[in-house]
Amino acid sequence: MVAVDIIFAPIFLSALVYFLTRGAQHIAKYVALGWFIVLFIISLNWLAQIMHPEHYAFAPEVLAYIKSTGFLPLGEFLSVPAFGFSLTLQIDALSVAMLLLTSALLILVVFTSWEEKNQAAYFSLLILFSGPIFGVFMTTNVLWFFMFWELTLVPMLFLVGYWGAEGVEVKKVFNIEIKLPSRVYAAIKFFLYTHVFAMFMFIGFFLLFKQTGYWDFTLIKEASLATPALIWWLMFLGFAAKLPVFPFHTWLPDAHVQAPSSISVLLAGVLLKMGAYGLIRFTVELMPATTARFAMWMVILGLATTFFAGFLAIYEKHIKKMVAYSSISHMGLVVVAIATMSYDGLSAALYEMIGHALVISPLFLIAGWLHHKTHTWYMDEMGGIMKYAPYASTIFIIAGMAALGLPGTMGFIGELTIIISAVKSFGWWIAVIALSGMISAGYIIWSVRRAIHGEPSEIVKKANFHMSFAEKFALAIFTIFIIYFGVNPQPIFDIANKAFSFFGGM
């Protein structure tokens, strides 16, 4: 019962928080923090149950079900027998890994937005966001998956559109000039873009049900599909726009740059992972034969994404856009890893997904923080920040080194495992992917050179680099995770072992 509550309770909780804390704004963040910690503890508990089901007092048939399918059943709700439709909640190791990542990031985001304006509304929207995002990873019903997927957009629309950066954008639509704040432009573009592409996925899910008679993806068998290629491409488009894969990535730099840094963390850390999660679930697990047919397409698109975004990142002078492109570039690697369709590749993909979330988040946070303090986005106008803000600069460098794949950080293990698994599956030529590490070395080191080191500019000299304790704490946690899992990656690969055991496991 707790499972369905943690999906739907946030709707009521967020309304309650908003109306109760409007008078005393500072209380809202404690409620949000408490709720996210509860979510984290529940997810940890589920992780323990999935990793070692035999230690818990399950009924024998439930235990057998967990052992045979890997899914922990959490109940069925709101069922419509005539439509074969119900809110089925089941989680396996992959979903639990995503749930843990989500709740951990949500907790850290509370710290990083400790001094945000208009807190009652901000944190109630964050609480509202936690419901559907948990739903996405918990349900096995494809239509409910789609519903939660869409629902995550609504709080994000408001969070980006209201709390985003300053600036004005002038756009021409059919010769009508529209002038609007760029954060609103970015928010609406993000909403429209992912919403429109989700519609392809929506039709794909409908065709799945039409051709198999099941809404539940654990029951849908590829064997009974009449048009698997069509369905595969429809679903792939939806996930590709979310990931984002090369031709569909244009919403991301806008949204991530205009969003407040904490929300960029959620966008990069959680929303992009929804795309990767969907890709693993609905292509590799659901339609392995069709995926094998189109795997080369995925590899090509993934490589294109990695290199295209990487070169754009080198070219970029805007510090947050540089980070956003580097984020796209890393997600391209995840697509390549997923396309290998092997146990090694998927484990590497899961590791890189978590690594990407933990590495890119401090970069976004510091980029946003630098803008907040210096009021400039451009790295050429910064310089010498190390002298004035050594703590933030150090963490920027550590996270940057992780992004370019320095041994001892999460980035290294992620890229290495991806390269090895890709070479195993596709042959030696795929080793060109290693060049992506070189490209990221290019933009990271150059940006460190321009922004962090060098002579302080006038802007930097005038700025007041004060960082609150909550922000420092959150950044420290990120750094500890980056190094801990970089040195000891085994916990994540244990989860991957459980999640992808259907490919053999180790």
Added chain:
Amino acid sequence: MSFIILIAAGLIVPIFYRNNIFIAKMIALIAFIVAAYFIYQGDSLNSIFPYFVLDRATMLMEFALLATLAAVSLSLTGFERPLIAQMLFLAGVSLGLLETNNFFLYVVLFEVVAIISYILVANIRNFFNAEGAIKAFIAGAVASGIILLGFALFSLTSDSFNYAHMNVSGKFTLIAVAIMLAGIFYKLTVVPMHGWAADAYSQVNHAAAAILSGVIKSVVLVATFKAFYKFMIAYPLATVLIFSFFAILTMTLANFMALFQKRISKILAYSSIAHSGYALIPFAAAASVYSYAGVLYYAIAYIFMQTSVFLILNDFRREAGVKYLQDIKGMGKRAPLHSLFFTLQIFSLAGIPLLAGFLAKAVAFYAGVDAGLWPIVLIAALNSALAVAYYAWIIKHLYFDEPKTNSTIKMSAGSLIGQLILLAGTIYFGIVAANVINSTITF
């Protein structure tokens, strides 16, 4: 029984107009509740006349209709009191239209609803708004003529008008049905027969527009599907061609027109026209078992959300003189309650999950996929996704812009209760799909 109560209440209510609008509202409310009770007991027109059948699906639609009309009557002000009696009459006739199983009665009751809608569009604010009313009246009269022509052709070949026993294989049936549909498309505001709707919906009193665009359209939608079901099964190819062509034309054109409007009432009017397009998808997919579920779900969802947005617009217009899109700038701060309801219902219109608009679209579109029309459904889905552009644009004005003045707008108690009823409908049918689907799947 419920029919008699509603008509009687409609006759009594005008007596109280002069001294106390509150009593008139209460009488209307009680009439709606009592009528709903009798419908629940299975005691509607079917217990008096043989040509009416009350099944579970019809019952559900009638509850949605009565709840919506009750919500509208609660949120009216003294200035709009003529609407109360008109709504009671409309409710009575709509029950008949929904319950009938006789094609002749369908045509007659359809005309009665049309006459009530002419009276509704007469609720204009000033002389300059008469354009919409005149257009609606003339277009409606033309439509009536066309329907009668088609019906006359059809009656040449059929000796029974019972839905189940109609002769649908006559020489002129297909052409007769096509002619009748041309007339009915006027009422359903299908492009290219939509010209009157954008003016009428945006120029009449918004409470009357809520009834016109929300209630009447939904009722006509369900009744038309029931009446034409046998034809649609008999002529599958013609059905698919006619309905999918008009569906795509309607939604695409209306969505583009909505993007370019500056008056907020016109945006909502065009959005309403676009929704007729989505609702035609299950008509095209009549061969699927889910087609009736799709139509019914769409009508139920639509009746709640469309009525609600126009009622809130009515409040905005009355309290703050809102006419253009820029007039609602910053309403999120000035009128938080109105804006909250408005936003939720707009999201429902846009098809955001957990609100009725999404499940309605999902079921209606699934009917299309089930009948093998997935390319058409894909176009419809993309249309509905692109429609978010203007819905998000409205929300941008509500929340992301600064208000021009700081005067706040309070919501009256009646309006609040009315909106809560409508929102309850939107959320209930957005989460619980079982009722509608279970009631129709045996159709």
